[in-house]
Amino acid sequence: MKLLRYGPAGHEKPGCLHADGTVRDLSGVVADISSATLSPQMLSTLTATDVDALPVVADPGRIGPCVGAPGKVLCIGLNYSDHAAETGATPPGQPIIFHKATTAICGPYDDVELPRGSEALDWEVELAIVIGKKAKYVGEAEAMDYVAGFALFNDVSERNYQTKMEGQWTKGKSHDTFGPLGPWLVTKDEMGDPHDLAMWLDVNGERRQTGSTSTLIFNVPTIVSYVSRFMTLMPGDVIPTGTPPGVGMGMKPPVYLKVGDTMALGIEGLGEQKQTVVAA
Template identity: 75%
Template structure:
C-alpha cells in the first residue's frame, strides 16, 4: 500500500459519526467542513479525487482518541461470500463452490472496529472471521469483470462475526447466524482503491486473547474481487456505500477440533496488511 494512501474514517458516538481522514503522520483530521459523510457521491472516483486534492494540514486536527464508527455511511446492504478461500473450504470439509455462495448480513450488524461484540442470548457457538471488505463507490448493475473495479471505492477490514448454531442448526438460510447487533465491525478506515496495489495479495490475521487463530492471504480467494462485484451485480444493483465481505481464511473456531468458540470476556484482535487493525471484547447481549 502507498505510504500516502488516503484513509477515510467516521468518528464520534454511534449514530453521530463525523467524516474524517488520517493524515500521513497518523493525525485524525475533521472533514465535516468538506463533506457531510463518507457516503454517496463522496465515494465516487470524482468525490475521492476532491478529498485527495485537499491539504490535510488545512483540516482541523481532532484531539484525543475518539471512537471510530463503521468507515462508510448510508450503506444499503451488506453482502457476504461464503467459503471463498480454498484453504478455509478445506478446513470445513466442504467442496470448493463452483460459483459464489452469497448471503446477507442485516444492517444492524454494522458497528465500529473497536466496539464491543455482543454474545446473543442462547448462543453456544460464537465465532470470528477476518475478511477483506469491498466498499462500492458507484452504482453497479450488470457490470463486466473488466469494468467491476471502476465501481469500487476502496477496501477495509471486516470481522464477519457468526453464531454457528443459529447459522447451521436453526434451519433456513445463514442470515440469522450472521445478523445480530455488532456482528459486522468495519474499519478502522476505508483505504481508497488507488492505494491498494493488489487486493489479491494481502496478508491477514486474527488473534483471540493474544493467541493466533487465523493466518491467511487474499491470494487464496477462490473468486476474486472483480468476479464477485460483477457476479453480484447480475442479481441486484450495488449502491455507493454497500459492503461486500469476501470470505475468510482458515482458523475459525468451527474448524478447530474440538471447536473453541468465543465466550464473554474474550478479546479478538485482527488486521489486514495496509488496511489497519480492529480489537473487540465479547460482552453479553
C-alpha cells in the same frame, strides 16, 4: 486516502488519517463518509484535498464504522478453499452470496455481543469491498471502476444459528455488533492490488487465523461482476469477501467465544481491530 468516521454511535463525523498518524476533520468538505460521498467525483475531490491544511482532531474518541449507513452488506461465503475444507464443505463453483443485516455493522473497537442462548460465537477476518458507483451487469474487465475502496471486516458468526436452524445463513450472521468495519476505508488509488495482502486474527492473544488475499477463490473483479448480475450494487454497499482458515468452527473440537474473550485482527494496509465479547 484513509477515510474514517469518529464520534459516538449515530453521531459520527467524517475524517481521514494523516501520514503523521493524526486524525484530520473532513466536516468542512463532506457531511459523512457514506453513499453520497463515495462516488468517483466526490472521491476525486476528497483525494485532492490538502490534508495538511485540515483541522487536527486532538481526541477523536470512538472510531466508528468507516462507511455510514450502507444500503447492503453482501457477504461471500467459503471463498478460501482451505477454509471450505476445514468446515467440511466443497469449494464452490460460483460465489456464495448471503446477506448480513446492516444493523450488525459497528465500529472496529466496539464490543461484540454474545447473543442470548448462544453457544457457538465465531470469528472471521475478511477483506471488504466498498462500492463507489451504481453497478448492474458489470463485466469483470471494468469491475474495479465501480469500487471506491477496501476495509477490514470481522464477519462475526453464530454457528448454531447459521447451520443448525432452518433457513439461510442470515440469522447466524446478523445479530447487533456482528459486523465490525474499519478502522478506515482505504481508497482504491492508495490500496493498489488487493490480492496480495497478509491477514491475521488472534483470540485472547493466541493466533487463530493467518492467511493472504492471494488465495481468494473468486477475486475482487469476479465478485463485483458476479453480484451485479443478480442485484444492483449502490455506492456505500459493503461486500466482505470471505475468510481464510482458522475459525473456531474448524477446530477439533470446535472452540467458540465466551464473555470476556478478546479478538484482535488486521489486514496489511487496512489497519487493525480489537473487540471484547460482552453479554447481549
